Amino acid sequence: MSVSRTWSVVLSGLTGDLVEVEADLSNQIPGFSIIGLADKAVAEAQKRVQNACANSELALPRRHVTVNLSPANLPKRGTGLDVAVAIAAVATELALDAASLARTVHIGELGLDGRLRPVPGVLPAVVAAARAGFTQVVVPWANAAEAALVSEMHVCGAISLRDVARLHGLDVPCIDEAPVEAATSPQQEADAPELAEVIGQQDAVDALLVAAAGRHHVMMSGPPGAGKTMLARRLPGILPDLDDAAALHVAAVRSLAGMPVTALPRTPPFEAPHHTASAAALVGGGSRSAVPGAIARASGGVLFLDEAGEFGGHALNALRQPLERGVIEIHRAGFQATFPTRFQLLLATNPCPCGNYGVRGGACTCPSLAIRRYLGKLSGPLIDRVDMELHLPRVAVTAAADTDVVTTAAARDRVAAARDRAQRRLHGTGWATNSEATGEWLRSGPCAPGPAVRRPLDEALRRGALTIRGYDRVLRVAWSVADLAERDALTPADIGRALYLKRGVAE
Ligand SMILES: [Zn+2]
Structure with a gap:
């Protein structure tokens, strides 16, 4: 030949x-x-x-x-x-x-x-x-x-x-050679941490279910030790399992990132880049081929930014396109690659640089200007995308006696049922979750609530206590509350709960 x-x-x-x-x-x-x-x-x-x-x-x-x-x-x-x-x-x-x-x-x-x-x-x-x-x-x-x-x-x-x-048919004798092993050994996919381990934060656990049901982006604030990270790590476990196509996508992204892949992952990914992470670690890079960063690896799952106010401008810039367009582009000399970025964003912050501002029994030592600057970093494109704000108190050790503890398995079942209900309602709209619904559809679509139900919202809007964007956010979250409660129509109680979950309503 x-x-x-x-x-x-x-x-x-x-x-x-x-x-x-x-x-x-x-x-x-x-x-x-x-x-x-x-x-x-x-x-x-x-x-x-x-x-x-x-x-x-x-x-x-x-x-x-x-x-x-x-x-x-x-x-x-x-x-x-x-x-x-x-x-x-x-x-x-x-x-x-x-x-x-x-x-x-x-x-x-x-x-x-x-x-x-x-x-x-x-x-x-x-x-x-x-x-x-x-x-x-x-x-x-x-x-x-x-x-x-x-x-x-x-x-x-x-x-x-x-x-x-x-x-291919060549007659060469077989010699016993050791194979070249992968540089990193495959990690066993650890079981998602158990939701029932979260003690004394019943209100926050309930809110996490609402966020999971509607796929809402969430901002958590609270002092160090309130359990923000603990809660965040439990979100992937209560989300619906990845289907075959989504699991193959997550595995393919990990493969490109050089991570060992031996099985199809079923739990949605969880990425928690540190605030000192470089732009390349967030966006991705690579010299010979595109290596996806944390933002692309979070697609289909959760992107958690702890101490969100500490992330620099480069990180906020890196997140803008993924949040707005659902994709991230990696540009390198000679090539360009695009990855989808459909992640759920979880932000966490301390209330001030020292963490004690507004905390009962805490002594904040931060100058007021420093507090304003600290929280000011969180305004803008990130916070604009957030549907829910959670305020976590510091948990006293003695408050450890919760009456009804929610397990991960029970929470996942409730979230899955709520998603099914939402998908039936959103059928034909092209949206899969409440977080995607537009304000117009929420206010005047076929499922829009009647005047009696939305009265507290209308009044808040008239008073200027709520912007129209805030109004729409409350409706979005209210539907997730209703879906979890197995209701097909919004009630004043759902709206009330959603208003509570969108504290700081005056935007
Ligand atoms: Zn402080």
Whole structure:
């Protein structure tokens, strides 16, 4: 065989494009060249491939090997093409099964010793291969479990280039080699922490259920030790489980971020970047391929910003586009990638820099200007998106005797039932949760409350105690309260509860 062909995938964000890899021999000075819009990492593949082949006793021909990557106009990035390039080059000389090569997609980087090294983004790459109609992939041994998450794909987890050659019919003896392990070992998905462990914050737990039911963004304020973080960490556990498509998306984003993936996650993700996190950690970056940051990794789940006022302007800027458009774009020299960002935002703040302002028995030492500046940082685009504000008191140890404790399992069932009810009501609107409903629909749509029910709201609006945006927020949250209470129409009590959950109504 002189021209050989096989396949690989290049990724642009979560989107994969199939690349045909052709290798040909010519009677020029012995050498190796790769053509077809390859970046530096791909161009360097020739060195890795030559060494890997030599060390695998799969000698390349002593002629000139030209490898062509097509389509030619598609930029080829990263090291994931190595295996396809190597096996195509080997097949120009040795007796490999051409049909087998042509129906297989190869993904992986080569070490100089000929072993396959794991690469990020195997899951979205295999998804792309499946969509293109391929049924067989070769991936590094360390990525095999991840690739196997794509159902009906025949996955070959190869330890070395010799394994790959043997798969395509070359008669090479099997040698016992240790596979290259992933850099980070897979973490067992920990069970979501138990809601019943939250003691003495019954009101806040109830509010968390309302937020979960309507997918409302929430601002929590309270002194240190009030349990803001504890509460936040329990939100993913009471949200509905991810369905197959959402779980595959979350897993694919983690794969691109270089996190080990061995199972489809069912609990929505929880990302809690620190306020000192860099813009790159929040937005993402990467030099050879797009590595999603915390904002993209939170999609489908919860983004928790503790000490929200301490986040700098770069973080607030980074959040603007995701909150407004539901996507985040990563721009890098030579490439750009877009990730969806449908997360639920949880903000937490102390009431002042020292944390004691307005706390019973607390002695705040902050100058009033400092307090104003501290809370002022939270105004603007972030707070504009928040439907609910929770004020958590400091819990006295003696207040630990709650009468009816809510477990995570019970809360999740109630939230799921409330979501079902909301989805039936919102059927045909294109919205899935109360937080998405527009003010106009809430005020004058088919389910709008009558004058008697909305009287307290109308009066607050007339007095100037509520803006029209605040009015709409109260209606949104009121529907989540009603959904949890299994009511099909709003009552004055639902409105009252929602008004309470939107304290600081005078905006
Ligand atoms: Zn203070």
